[in-house]
Amino acid sequence: MSLTNRQLRLQSRPKGLLAPGDLELVESPVPELKDGQALAQVKYLSIDPTMRVWMAADSYLPAVAIGEVMRAGGFAEVVESHHPGYKKGDRVTGLTGLQEYVIIDSSAKHFLQKVPKIPFVSDTVFLGVLGMNGLTAFFGMEIAAPKKGETLVVSAAAGATGSIAGQIGKIHGCRVVGIAGTDEKCAWITKDLGFDAAINYKHPDWKEKLVAAAPNGVDIDFENVGGEIMQEVLSRMNLHGRVVVCGFISGYTKEAPNMVSLGTVIVKRLRIQGFLILDYAARFMEAATQLGQWKMFGKLKDRETIVEGLEKVPDAINMLFTGGNTGKLIVKL
Ligand SMILES: NC(=O)c1ccc[n+]([C@@H]2O[C@H](COP(=O)([O-])OP(=O)(O)OC[C@H]3O[C@@H](n4cnc5c(N)ncnc54)[C@H](OP(=O)(O)O)[C@@H]3O)[C@@H](O)[C@H]2O)c1
Structure with a gap:
């Protein structure tokens, strides 16, 4: 049976948020499989801020070339296999790309991991709390080396990574303060996730509120945003504090991101x-096992924002930069 693949290909490098036409929807037949290949149907796409970075320029991975299928993480199920390592029904996560079908082979380019079917657990956890975001929060918090009683501040705290990082801080006995962009998000992270305080950075008095929420200063900054928010947290850091730089989302859509002044790093002897996360691949299983246990015992809660349809992906990517998501942002195909 001949199948049609729908793909989103990069047509132009965005300026600011994605504009119509930056990603073009293209249909083409799925090629016949060769020996050593398997065909997987993509069920869910992971929508990540780093996609905007991959569209712009070379960074830790080469920029996606114009005309190429846009790089993206996803969850897929094998529908046909001529590959000894995969059989029909196998489920995988990795760099599936923004498309409905992906051909997998033995090359490492897709960073594929097989994932199990867990009763009563949705497949999407492998993109969020048990996937790249949970792993990022886990290893970022390992770098932070939290101690009981310390104060941890997390920015983008109601997002996929920040919400898990903050809960890991609570598991380690920290006072956890989250910074997020709506009162609803602040209510979620305090009432449901157990953060000690949450600051809505869109309120005019948010800086005073941050001071009040961290009366003993800040020992750990789990930094997802950069710019003015990072600057403000840095100004509250205690001697020998740790700054874990996970991301700078406030700069990804800007030509000239806000710079942060680092004078306080010397004065407070901070470690930045x-x-x-790609550097930790050898330890993913270890971390996912721990995250899974925490989730099973109710110590980690997660939320997902699900958008339906491949054609909605550009809008979904923009949601990351306008704060439209709470928890993990996923596109369901
Ligand atoms: N180092 C790594 O290996 C690695 C891996 C994964 C992710 N990351 C980084 O982790 C961060 C979070 O990623 P994620 O996938 O978990 O996304 P996310 O937090 O689920 O979504 C992004 C959130 O960032 C907030 N935001 C966007 N622009 C902002 C701005 N200008 N100022 C303040 N907040 C802003 C928005 O929430 P509000 O409503 O609160 O504004 C938005 O919901 C990103 O910086 C990402 O690049 C790094």
């Missing part, structure tokens, strides 16, 4: 460390 950036990290990339």
Whole structure:
């Protein structure tokens, strides 16, 4: 049976938010499988801020070329296989791309991981709390080396990564303060997730509220945003505090991101460390096992924002930069 693949290909490098036409929807027949290949149907796409980085320029991965299927994480199920390592029904996560079908082979380019079917657990957890975001929060918090009683501040705290990082801070006995962009998000992270305080950075008095929420200063900054928010948190850091630089989302859509002044790093003898989750691939299973246990015992709660349809992906990507998502943002195909 011949199948049609619908794909979103990069047509132009966005300026600011994505504009219509930056990603073009293209239909083409799925090619016949060769020996050593398997065909997987993509069920869910992971919508991540780094996609905007991949559209713009070379960074830790090469920029997506114009005309190429846009790189993206996803969850897929094998529908046909001529590959000894995959059989029909196998479920995988990895870089599926923004498309309905992906051909997988033995190359490492898709970073594929097989994932199990867990009763009563949705497949989408493998993109969020047990996927890249949970793993990022896990290893970022490992770098932070939290101690009981310390104060942790998390920015983009109601997002996929921040919401898990903050809960890991609570597991370690920290006082956890989240920064997020709506009162609803602030209510979710305090009432449901157990953060000690939440600051809506869109309120004019948010800086005073941050001071009040961290009366003993800040020992750990789990930084997802950068710019003015990072600057304000840095100004509250305690001696020998740790700054874990996970991301700078406030700059991804800007030509000239807001710079942060680092004078306080010397005065407060801070340790700043950036990290990339891809460097931790050898330890994913270890971390996912721990995250799974925490989730099973109710210590980690997660939420998803699900958008339906491949053609909605450009709007969904923009939601990350306008705060339209709470928890993990996923497009269901
Ligand atoms: N280092 C790594 O390996 C790695 C891996 C995964 C993710 N990350 C980084 O982690 C961060 C979070 O990613 P995620 O996938 O979990 O996304 P997310 O937090 O689920 O979504 C992004 C959120 O960022 C907030 N935001 C957007 N623009 C902002 C701005 N200008 N100022 C303040 N907040 C803003 C929005 O929430 P509000 O409503 O609160 O504004 C939005 O919902 C990103 O910086 C990402 O690049 C890094």
